Amino acid sequence: MRPNIIFIMADDHASRAISAYGAGINHTPNLDRIAEGGLRHDATYVTNSICTPSRAAILTGTHNHVNQVTTLVTHLDNRFPTVAGLLRSSGYRTAIYGKWHLGEGPAHEPKGFDDWAVVPGQGDYWDPAFIFPDGKRRVPGYATDIITDMSIDFIEKNQDRPFFLMCHHKAPHRSFEPHPRHAHLWADEDVPLPETFNDDYSNRAAAAAAAKMRVRSDLTWEDIALVQPIGPEAVAGELVVDFLKMRKVPDLAPGDTISVICAETGERFTFDDPQAFAEFKYQRFMKRYLRTVQSIDDGVGRMLDKLDELGLTENTLIIYTSDQGFFLGEHGWFDKRYMYEESLQMPFLVRYPAAIPAGTTSRDICCNVDFAPTFLDYAGVKVPSFMQGTSLRPMLEGKTPEDWDQLAYHRYWMHNDAFHGAWAHYGVRGPRYKLIYWYNKPLGQIGAHPNDAQPEWELFDCDTDPFELTNLAHDPAHAGVFAQMLALMDAKMAEIGDVAEHVSADVLAGLKLPEPA
Structure with a gap:
């Protein structure tokens, strides 16, 4: 029997703000239920750490230079095939409720869904406007609760056939507006200050x-x-x-x-x-953030309870994630965008009692382009050749093959925007090392620009330096590691068809760099 698939995605929810990940800053008992009944994944990485491109990668199973959604203002052409359309064609009932952020109007509205209701842009927390297939109208209430209500209603109406549900919360995107029912949380205690808060x-x-x-x-x-x-x-x-x-x-x-x-x-x-x-x-910032997160946990609990009530738990694949990570004061930062670990890592909790062992964890590397092929694999639908991701099914079921591609590729295109000042870069994350190239140019710019910084490399040993405080790119003792990571990055970029801005490993090979110790 083909499983139901529920994909719950928050916006800017850091792994550290889920108690199953063990940071100890908050308690999310319902999210923990997913991890306890299935798998907590510790190495899920986003291919572009910003809302719109991440969502496009998830829907299409392609990197952003392929789906052309590279920034917040490059929207998805809804003629591009998506996992929702493929599942719908195979007999699934499909729906999406909540944040879309891939554009509005006939050319960009959701396609491939039997039902949908999405907020315009970021949406509002209170009495939010929703765009429905028949027009826009406001819905009274709190956004997280409303999106949960819509999702539960869809589950109840479609329990007699396989369904694919995308529940996309606006929360906890800033500026945070927690529900009053959580105003008491952290009233008499402080959130621990990150070790790198005073980073210089x-x-x-x-x-x-x-x-x-x-x-x-x-x-x-x-x-x-x-x-x-x-x-x-x-x-x-x-x-x-x-x-x-x-x-x-x-x-x-x-x-x-x-x-x-x-x-x-x-x-x-x-x-x-x-x-x-x-x-x-x-x-002030963190307590508002964590209170806003708590309503998501409430909603997840209601959805899990509904699956239990309807007898759907055993045959439902349920996933919880965020569209990217988020800095919670690490390095003194908030927001995301960068390839540093707190921004790069997505939470990824998966439960499917029929096939995924309960209470398991994994550090095998995967990316958000892998989500769509995974859904199709579990649904028994052939993964189309245009998708660049790989089904995570073997890894989720504890059967990771020896030749698993333990490498994540990330590229951020929005160079030096006025609000966040993040610089354009790309790189790869392996099991131990991370290589980042800051090419520091606006999208589409040819050649250097007098107002741009010079390109730079960063190499981090994520085992010995988990906070990424020491750049090893210019350390002679790590020259061999640098060369190896560069070769892996070149191969990955060639595989996915992205265009490099740096000198390739083939050129550097003539330098006869020493092998790593």
Whole structure:
């Protein structure tokens, strides 16, 4: 019997914010139910650490230079075949509810789905607008609960035949708006500060210091629920952009003092110590984030309970993931975009009692382009030749073949955007080492540009340096490792058809670099 397939994806949910991953900063009992009943995967990597390209890779099973969705403003042409359309053609009932973020209008709206309701753009947390096949309208309530309700309704109506459901939460995308039922969480305790919170970015490529994603200086007043006591909040019942809220909260210079007011309580806080102010912002940011995550866990619990109630648990493949990772103060950052581990790694929890052993883990490398072939494999549908991913079924069932491709490829194209300052790069992540090439040019630019930084390499030993603090690219003792990783990257780029910006390993081979010790 072909399994039902439920794919639940959050937005910006870091693995560290799922208790099954063992970081100890929050408790997500329902997400843990998936891991306990199946597999927790520890090496799932995104091919492009930003929302829109990741979603395109998941739907099409292709890298972004193939599906042409490389940035937030390059949308998916819905004539491109997707896993949803292939499953629907094979007899599955298909649906998607929640965040789409692949464009609007006839050329970009969801195709291949029997039913769909998606939020425009990022969507709103409260009383969100949804685009339905017959038009747009607002739905009262809290977005995470609404998306869960729609998903459960679809399950109930389609329990008599195989179904493929994509439940795409808006949460916990910033600016975070937790449900009031979780306001009590972390009220009397602080979130542990990451070891690298005060990173000085020494011995790294220039891109690390250039990023405008610092908790100290780049969060907005809205991110931490603090506003200066002026500025409009709403007009005629409709939310409007309050640019005071969107302004960045400045870092505090030594010797200066700052007073801020809490929008929720009216309480005033005064700081004269830069570190204390930075940590205050971190706590405000993290507690709102974790409270927002908690509603997702609630919704997952309701869906799991419904599967139990309907007798569908045994024959349902259920996956929980996020569209990429997210920095939770590591290296002093928030957001994503970079190929560093916290941004690159996606959570990936999978349960299918009929075939996947309960309580298992894996570190065999996989990527989000592998999701679509996996769904098709379990559904008994031939994986089309245009898909570049590989079915994860052997790995999920504890039968990883010896020739498994233990290499992940990542490319970020949005060079030096105004809000985050992230630089263009690509690279590969193997079981131990990671190689990154910061080519530092806007998409489509030919040749150097006077305002761009020079290209740089980074090489990290992720076993001995898990926080990626020491760049080994110029270390003579690791020259052989560098050459090997470069050769692997060249081969991967040739395999998937991406165009390199660097000198190939074939050219460097003439340098007779030493073998690794």
